[in-house]
Amino acid sequence: MKVLVLTTRVPFIHGGAEELRDHLVANLIRHGVDAEAMSIPFTWNPAERLLDEMWVARSIHVTNADRVIALKFPAYLVPHHNKVLWVLHQYRQAYDLWDAGQSNIPDTPRGLEIRQMITGADDRAFAEAQAVYAGSPVSQQRLRRYNGLEVPVLPAPLNDPELFTGGPMDGYIFAGGRVGNAKRQKLLVRALQHAPGVRLVIAGPPESPGEADELRRLAAELGVESRVTLDLRFLTRPELATLVNNATAGVYIPFDEDSVGYVTMEAFQAGKPVITTTDSGGVLEIVKHEETGLVAEPTPEALGAAFRALSIPAKAASLGKAAQQLLEARELTWPATIARLLS
């Protein structure tokens, strides 16, 4: 069987979606199918451009693939007789981000036309697919609300669970993942002011070159630089696993993210509880307050209090164990996911 994974790319961005794409292909191959991924360029500015991106996707002619697994708008518009949509991302700026006033589509009659064409195209793509899965509960809810479509959730499994074995707590709270505005690492640094004695390690690739300097400056300004370790680069999996395995707890506070995200799953796999905020989005699916972690208001004071609470080893261990058990109970494995996508 030959399977083509289709998605979009932004040049030089390699994040969770790209990791997922690569692991999907690797696991398809492990399953015995011949697979590869092709990622087409996607430009969404200005909003008018979105219409061109759609007809371009529709004009791509895929051959020599028995099945296509498409992950994102507008790649999932590419025609194919045997297409499965694993919807990680619709074009959110036409849907919920539009409602939140955070869209590049203008609030004009033309903007409305653009949004309607996007919605219509999405609907048609969903209808012509053999199956549609949502990548997260948030994505599932969006499809239900905006496209009137009921689909099962198929979350992305952790890619290398065998690395996250856990280990003795070295007494720091670990903040993994991409470093940038939407991930709000600056808020974590501010929270340290309200958590005396707590150490924070921030490690991950920066979204822009100035991130490291800005965080360092902020830490110095607030007088917490001695308790912050910054390692802003793309870490290897073993390097990352070491940092996770030896943490006391993890922290992950993105603004309103679609899905659970790898950072939290890695921590849970290693038996570490996670601190998050009320407005973080998909991660709240598995971070349950006082069960598998702590959910705080997105303020420095509340986060600082959460840092202090989870710095107590016994508490961290207890919540961490529950966290690991929750992950196991959900059967989030690649073989199961692949079987679903190929059925």
Added chain:
Amino acid sequence: MRIGLVSSAVPLIRGGGRFIVDWLAAELRRRGHEVEVIFIPTADDPETLLVQMAALQAMEFGDAFDRVITFRPPAHVIRHPNKVCWFIHHVRVFYDLWDTRYRPVPDNAHFRALRATLMEADTAALKEARLLFSNSQVVADRVDRYNGLKAEVLYPPVFEPERFRSGGYGEEIVSVCRLEHHKRQHLLIEALSMTRTPVRLRLCGASFGDDYVASLQETARRLDLEDRVVIDARWIEEEEKVAALETALASAYAPLDEDSYGYPTLEAAHARRCTITVSDSGGVPEFVQDGVNGVVVAPEPEALAEAFDRLYADRALAARLGAAAHDRIGALGVDWDTVVSRLLA
């Protein structure tokens, strides 16, 4: 520099046209550039070709890259202020193979118009390139003949050529190449049946279908050569290739009218093995010069047999031609430093 490598590819078919892109990416990154490799699904379907090209033309690559390099058509249609085309070959059924049985459509007025439209589109797109290269003289000649443009020949190197080892010159003539009818491995088997020395033949490589491989096995059986011919029909790993070439007497490569000299010729040369080829192999004689760094004979089993025997009987000759083949690599500039400096000029 931020460089985009953009090529058209049929999904799930790997081969020379794909490897060159990945290898170039590695070499560029090694030299400190940021590289993104983009393969765009493309079908060689006359029905949809023009629409696919219109879509390629509409794709945006502008801001992210300082330069884009395109390879297999129709990727060369994309727009970028700093576009470099390393033109691997045309959609040949519309060009030099139009008057052959490979043409997928009838030669009537409107399909001739499709051909003309495609040629015009290719010419317009290639003209936009800041630099235009081809992977061989054969392709450069076609670009001149059909598109009226001058392409500079830039030969694709192999990946990590230092992997290849050179040992003694043994009993076996080796061919590491896809087993396909137009690669003509059957000619090599027929040649072997006419040899007088006990020279042996090893054919290894993957095949798209089973038919040709079956026919090769049948030929070997019919000519009573089963103990002298090894047919290893599967994808050959790089280390296996290196090992097979290391002690080969020589390489044999006799495809019909190939676009370029082919990776087998280059790989053999890195291992200091000369290539035995035939006069109608297309681009192979761009590399192989008869008597200087290899053997070029008439495309007949008798002529090939004579060449096999000659090298078997004279190992010093095999070694001398093999060393010269290795020198030829440098003489033609088939190395990554040359390639990178030309592409980024």
Added chain:
Amino acid sequence: MIERLLWAGPWNESSAIARFGMDMVRQLERAGIQVDVLRTETGQWLEPAAAPPATGQVFEPGGLNHGQILFGYDCAVANLGDHYGFHGALLPLLRDTAPLGIFHDAWMGNLMNGWRHNLQHDAHRADHFLRDLGSDPSGLPAIAAMCSGVVVHGPHYRDAVEAACAGEVTAIPLAYTFDAIPPPRLQGDRLVVATVGHINPNKRADEVIRAIGFSPILRDRVSYVLVGPIADSERQRLSELAQRWRSPAPAFTGWLSEEELRQVLTGVDVICCLRDPCLEGGSASLVTALLSGRPTLVSNQAHYAACPDDVVMKCWPGREASDVVAHLERVLAAPEDARGMGQRGRDYALTCHSPEAYAGRLVEAAEASARRIPLVRAARRLGANLSWIAAPPADPVVARAADCLDNLVGRSTQT
């Protein structure tokens, strides 16, 4: 070089366009082109086929799929007329093969309605096609957009077609044949005046009746006959009009066979080819009238205006009566001049409206259209993708996409 051509259109004994087609196919074969015919009649209009061409065969409607057409022929010619019964089965050819379209009529509203009605039950295919049909009720732009070239028979509908067609538009005077009949009597004492064809209000019979009734000279010496099928209500109406305007009662022949027509016309002196509004492309009746050697009255518009002034008697379109009076009185006063005009008309028609002349221009148009076929088909495929994303035809993204296709080949001419 056109070697094999597919002629698509009605192929029977009833349709004038079928008759035109037979003449044309004969000419094309004489020029060395092998021709097959694909019939386009629907339903009860699909009567037994006329005889096949000398070099090819006749396919029943739907007898060839688009793959066979594209692979089998250098180009296809689609004969379009405003009659769903005769032309309805053309739709697949138009959709998929970008033919050269001969637009016999300047208005295709009935044909469009026929398609609209039949497609409404096939929602999937109707979807994007009906969107194209939407805006212009004449149907000309929608159909022209599907063609790789268009032939028109008059200047009056050229603009509408040219704007929509991605290929060339060629104006060719309609070809028609009509064997000679004895010259008109034209003695100056009496005149027999005839209107020929399907008698409907466009033919301006009212104006002729009014003219005859208005002039005492004409009232006395002109008989008016309407030659061709006519609805009872229309016959009634015209008779009443004649009474009201003190015009002699017109005669009606009803439908006539070819032979009967020739016999009747032998007794006719002047033929009326008045038209307003002009919905046809060219007029077989006009060519028949000219070839008959009879002086002919025309409304001075559309393709009629293209005739030289000394070959036909031109009348003010929509208000023909006073010009008809002047022309007919002059014919009575100077019958020799009228006879001369009739002969000039015949010579003119033999030169300009001959099948040989038409076929020559048609082959050129076919060659030009074959060159456009790949881009027109690509544009339709692209259009289908734009329809899929529900972009309305006038949306800016549609123009941008069209530019991408055009720019594929156009760029080499830009600096």
